Amino acid sequence: MPSMPFGAPRSMLSSILSPTPSSATAGAPFGVLEWSHSRQYLYETCNRALYYSTELARGGWRRDATDDARAAYRLKSLTSLPLVVGTALHARAAELAKAIRASDPLPTLVAMRERTRHTLNHVWSSSQRRRAEWTLQPKQVPMLREHYYGLVPSADQLARTKDRVERALISLNGLALWGEIGALDPDNIALIDKLESYLLPPRDGDVGGSVRVWAAPDLVVRYGDGGQIVVIDFKSGPVASGSALKRHIAQVASYAVQLRVTGVLAEGEECRGLLVYLHDGTELPFTVTSDDIDAAAARIREGALAMSLARTMADHAAMDAVNEARAADTPEADLPVIVERARRESPGYAMTPDRTKCRDCPFREVCERHQDPAVGSVPIDVAA
Numbered sequence: 001m002p003s004m005p006f007g008a009p010r011s012m013l014s015s016i017l018s019p020t021p022s023s024a025t026a027g028a029p030f031g032v033l034e035w036s037h038s039r040q041y042l043y044e045t046c047n048r049a050l051y052y053s054t055e056l057a058r059g060g061w062r063r064d065a066t067d068d069a070r071a072a073y074r075l076k077s078l079t080s081l082p083l084v085v086g087t088a089l090h091a092r093a094a095e096l097a098k099a100i101r102a103s104d105p106l107p108t109l110v111a112m113r114e115r116t117r118h119t120l121n122h123v124w125s126s127s128q129r130r131r132a133e134w135t136l137q138p139k140q141v142p143m144l145r146e147h148y149y150g151l152v153p154s155a156d157q158l159a160r161t162k163d164r165v166e167r168a169l170i171s172l173n174g175l176a177l178w179g180e181i182g183a184l185d186p187d188n189i190a191l192i193d194k195l196e197s198y199l200l201p202p203r204d205g206d207v208g209g210s211v212r213v214w215a216a217p218d219l220v221v222r223y224g225d226g227g228q229i230v231v232i233d234f235k236s237g238p239v240a241s242g243s244a245l246k247r248h249i250a251q252v253a254s255y256a257v258q259l260r261v262t263g264v265l266a267e268g269e270e271c272r273g274l275l276v277y278l279h280d281g282t283e284l285p286f287t288v289t290s291d292d293i294d295a296a297a298a299r300i301r302e303g304a305l306a307m308s309l310a311r312t313m314a315d316h317a318a319m320d321a322v323n324e325a326r327a328a329d330t331p332e333a334d335l336p337v338i339v340e341r342a343r344r345e346s347p348g349y350a351m352t353p354d355r356t357k358c359r360d361c362p363f364r365e366v367c368e369r370h371q372d373p374a375v376g377s378v379p380i381d382v383a384a
């Protein structure tokens with residue numbers, strides 16, 4: 001039995017949603033270890049892209065930031081059509097779940113369609129017309145990677161996207177899941193609105209301190225007091241298979257880590273996972289065993305350590321570069337650029353050898369790879 005009953009008013013929600021203070025990681029031998037699905041994805045796609053996102057972009061909003069840091073800060077905010085579609089569909093799913101929790105009438109398909117259309121049109125037209133505003137306020141104004149890098153979808157591709165959105169909304173609206181969770185006590189439905197972090201503590205023999213994990217499931221429900229917990233993840237695309245399906249299952253297991261850490265799942269307890277593919281409404285249930293949760297926690301720790309090691313290698317490269325520069329009487333004013341270059345080129349932040357990954361990379365503009373004509377990365381207006 002879980003140590004914190006799911007059905008107790010607000011206790012389950014507050015235990016999942018309450019972020020733990022960041023000071024808890026202070027003084028850890030490896031510094032603050034951090035992990036999120038997006039960081040891990042970036043790291044696995046290209047170590048250099050992680051550098052642009054987590055190091056170069058940091059402080060890019062400051063007046064004294066270098067041109068590259070300012071650019072990386074802007075580029076980090078680029079979105080893409082598939083991402084905007086996925087976010088909008090997740091928002092519709094959240095609205096349905098919220099209505100069920102509040103015992104309100106469910107949003108109609110017409111209302112869901114209208115809200116989604118509004119979001120997509122807003123992003124599309126901002127992205128086309130507000131380039132100058134985006135440059136000044138990249139976090140406030142949406143900009144599509146497709147517009148920025150001149151990869152504008154054809155009329156056929158846009159029609160397919162519209163079709164995909166319509167299919168997904170119909171599937172979402174008709175899911176049997178809503179009827180099932182509609183019968184539950186609202187306190188047994190946990191909807192995570194906002195990404196919060198939690199601390200994954202080390203186990204005996206683990207290297208490093210706690211890991212600050214930024215990850216949240218779409219929806220968690222318990223079927224009846226004392227019943228089994230189900231972690232639900234919505235996917236906007238078609239049913240996955242092979243390695244993609246394994247990744248989706250592992251992602252759900254990583255959400256279950258949070259349930260264990262927050263006491264919702266007891267040590268050794270398993271739960272259920274449910275992948276919902278909105279392309280055709282397929283619901284894929286599976287068991288998340290205690291071993292799956294252990295393995296997911298180990299993967300989080302391993303990923304956080306690998307990223308921390310990349311940062312440490314960059315620190316060493318930067319120190320060596322400063323020592324060399326000073327030994328050569330280089331003016332102090334030149335050091336920031338030397339340090340940035342040394343960090344960027346340290347082995348932990350190597351560029352991916354797989355150039356096919358560069359096409360979808362938002363950081364092409366600041367990456368040396370942009371010189372490669374096979375990749376091509378000049379923003380469309382600049383190129384004109």
Ligand code: SF4
Pocket residue numbers: 045046047048049052351352357358361362363364367368369370
């Ligand atoms: S353009 Fe290619 S090499 Fe450069 S950061 Fe992006 S994925 Fe990595």
